[in-house]
Amino acid sequence: MLGLGADRLRADMSRLLALLFHQGVLDEQFLQLQQLQDESSPNFVSEVVNIYFHESEKLLRNLRGLLMDRELSDYKKMGIHLNQFMGSSSSIGAKRVRNICVAFRAASEQNNRAGCLRALELLEHEYCYLKNKLHELFQLEQQRAMAAGVRYPMQN
Amino acid sequence: MNNMARNGTVSRRFRRSEKVDGFDFSPAVESEEVHVLAVDDSLVDRKVIERLLRISSCKVTAVDSGIRALQFLGLDEEKSSSVGFDGLKVDLIITDYCMPGMTGYELLKKIKESSAFRQIPVVIMSSENVLTRIDRCLEEGAEDFIVKPVKLSDVKRLRDYMNKEVKMGNEESGINKRKLRESFDLSSSPPSVSSSPSSLSSPSSPSPSRSPLSSSLSAPSSPTSLDSPIRRLKMTNTDY
Numbered sequence: 021m022l023g024l025g026a027d028r029l030r031a032d033m034s035r036l037l038a039l040l041f042h043q044g045v046l047d048e049q050f051l052q053l054q055q056l057q058d059e060s061s062p063n064f065v066s067e068v069v070n071i072y073f074h075e076s077e078k079l080l081r082n083l084r085g086l087l088m089d090r091e092l093s094d095y096k097k098m099g100i101h102l103n104q105f106m107g108s109s110s111s112i113g114a115k116r117v118r119n120i121c122v123a124f125r126a127a128s129e130q131n132n133r134a135g136c137l138r139a140l141e142l143l144e145h146e147y148c149y150l151k152n153k154l155h156e157l158f159q160l161e162q163q164r165a166m167a168a169g170v171r172y173p174m175q176n
Numbered sequence: 177m178n179n180m181a182r183n184g185t186v187s188r189r190f191r192r193s194e195k196v197d198g199f200d201f202s203p204a205v206e207s208e209e210v211h212v213l214a215v216d217d218s219l220v221d222r223k224v225i226e227r228l229l230r231i232s233s234c235k236v237t238a239v240d241s242g243i244r245a246l247q248f249l250g251l252d253e254e255k256s257s258s259v260g261f262d263g264l265k266v267d268l269i270i271t272d273y274c275m276p277g278m279t280g281y282e283l284l285k286k287i288k289e290s291s292a293f294r295q296i297p298v299v300i301m302s303s304e305n306v307l308t309r310i311d312r313c314l315e316e317g318a319e320d321f322i323v324k325p326v327k328l329s330d331v332k333r334l335r336d337y338m339n340k341e342v343k344m345g346n347e348e349s350g351i352n353k354r355k356l357r358e359s360f361d362l363s364s365s366p367p368s369v370s371s372s373p374s375s376l377s378s379p380s381s382p383s384p385s386r387s388p389l390s391s392s393l394s395a396p397s398s399p400t401s402l403d404s405p406i407r408r409l410k411m412t413n414t415d416y
Contacts, residue, residue: 049325056227056328068223075220103274107303108220111325 029164036157043116045150050113066158072112073151079105080144083124087136098128098136117146210338211235211264215245215271215283216301221324225270225301228331234338237266242278242286245271251290266296268338270322273302273309281313288317299334301326 040046057064079101086098102125109118120143127135212234214225222238229236239245246252249266269287271280278286280300288294297319302309310321322330 049327052325052327053224056224056231058231061227064227068220071223072220075218100276103303104218107274107324108218110303111218111221111224113325 026164026167029160029167033157033160033164036153036160040153040157045114045116045153047113047115049110053112066161069112069154069158072108072114075108076105076117076147080140080147083140083143087133087140093131093133093136095128095131095136099125102128114150117143117150120146209233209235210267210335211237212268212270213245213248213266214238215240215242215269215275215280217241217272217275221272221301221326225326228326228328229270231328232331232335234331234335242271242275242280242283245269245283246286249287249290249293251286251293266293268297268299268334270299270301270334272324273300273313274304281309281316284313284316284318297338 037046053065053068082101083098086094086101102121106118106121106125109115109121120139124136124139124143127139210233212229214222214229214236216222216225216238217240219240222240226236226238237248239248243252269283271283273280280302284298284300287296287298294317298317299320299322300310300313300318301322301324303324305323313321320334
C-alpha cells in the first residue's frame with residue numbers, strides 16, 4: 021500500500037509537469053535542469069529555482085518601484101532589470117514569464133507607461149502562478165521521496 | 177580500466193601523475209581534469225553553468241564579474257601580475273556577454289591582449305542571438321559563441337574541443353588518450369610518448385563543428401571556428 025503511494029505521487033508529478041508544459045509555463049530547459057540532478061546533487065532543481073524566486077521577487081519589487089515613480093520613470097533601468105529577469109527565466113525554463121518580460125521590455129523601450137503597467141501586472145500574475153505550481157511540484161517530490169523511503173526501510 | 181585492476185596497478189589518477197612526473201609536468205596540476213573559469217553576473221546562471229561543467233568532469237571556478245575574472249587570472253591592473261598560478265591553470269574561460277561594468281566582450285579583449293593568457297580559449301554566452309555581436313566576438317578571438325540557455329550538449333561539445341586543445345601540449349588528445357593508456361598497461365616499461373601531436377589528434381570525435389584539430393594552443397583565433405557558432409545557431413535544438 022505504501023508502494024502505491026509513491027507511485028501515485030510520481031504519477032501526480034508527471035501529470036502536473038505535463039500540464040505546465042502544455043500551458044507553455046515551462047519549456048525543455050526545465051527538463052535539462054532535472055537531468056542535472058542526481059545522487060551527487062539531489063536537490064539541484066529546487067536549489068536553483070529557489071535562487072530564481074528570491075532574485076525574481078527583488079526584480080519585481082524594483083520594477084514596481086520604478087513604475088510607481090510618476091515623475092521620472094527610469095525606463096533604462098527597467099530594461100536592465102528586465103534583461104536580468106529574462107535571462108534567469110530562460111535559464112530555468114520559465115517560458116511564459118520570459119515572454120512577458122520581452123513584451124514588457126518593448127513597452128519600456130517606447131517609454132510607454134501604460135503598456136509597462138499592464139505588462140507588470142501580467143508579469144506578477146504569471147510569476148505567482150509559476151511559483152505556486154513549482155512549489156506544488158517540489159512538495160509532491162518530497163512526499164514521494166518519503167513514501168519511497170518508508171517502502172524501503174533502512175536495514176540495521 | 178579493467179586491465180589496470182588486473183595488473184594490480186593503482187588508480188588511474190595516481191598513475192597519471194607518475195607518468196606525468198617523468199615528463200617534467202607540474203604535479204600540482206591535475207592534468208586529467210579541465211579547469212574552467214566561468215563568468216556571469218547572474219547567480220542562477222552561475223549555478224547552472226557550474227553544474228553543467230561539473231557533471232561534464234570539469235573543475236569550475238565561477239565569478240560574478242569580468243573584474244573578478246581578471247583578478248583570478250592575475251591580470252588585475254592594481255596588482256602586479258608577478259606571482260604565477262601553479263596548480264590553478266585555466267583551460268577555458270566561458271563568459272556571459274551582457275554584464276554590468278565590464279562586458280564579456282571587454283573581458284575577451286583584455287585576455288587576448290595579454291601575452292600570458294591569450295592562448296586560453298574564450299567562449300561567449302549570450303541570451304541575444306545577434307549576428308553583429310557574434311561576429312565582433314569571433315573577430316576579437318572568441319573560440320565559440322553559445323546562445324543561452326546553455327545546455328548539456330553545448331558543454332559536451334566544448335569539452336570535446338578542450339580535451340584536444342589541452343592535451344596537445346601533453347602529447348595526448350581526447351579519444352586517443354584512452355587507447356594510449358590501455359596500450360601502456362600491457363607493456364612493462366614506462367611509456368615513451370612521441371611529442372608530435374599531429375599523429376595523435378584524431379578526427380573520430382562525434383562533434384561535427386570541431387574538425388580543425390590543427391589549431392594549436394598558440395593560435396588565438398582560428399578562422400575555421402567561424403563555422404561552429406553559426407552552425408550552433410541554426411541547430412539550436414539539435415543534440416549532437
